[in-house]
Amino acid sequence: MKKLPNWNEMEKGFITRTLSESINKTGTWRTFKPVIDYSRCTKCGWCIVYCPEPCIYSEATKDGKVVIDYDFCKGCGICAEECPIRCIDMVMEE
Secondary structure (H helix, E strand, O other): OOOOOOHHHOOOOOOOOOOHHHOOOOHHHOOEEEEEOOOOOOOOOHHHHHOOOOOEEEOOOOOOOEEEOOOOOOOOOHHHHHOOOOOEEEEEOO
């Protein structure tokens, strides 16, 4: 399994938040949404790294649970595709 680098090991120019996500709510565009199976999630963070928006983040709590902000998720499915554990399923939006 790939190891997620620490923040200080990442190359210069790596963007984690662009701040445009707080203005442009794009969640209404999607037809499928990612749903995390928390019983299988290892909190590896690859979904956070690959999310192009970025609308996936780790809660600033003791357990560091991965959270998807559905106000901004476009349902592209990249997180589900890149998850090494395959604990993210793309579910039809209701």
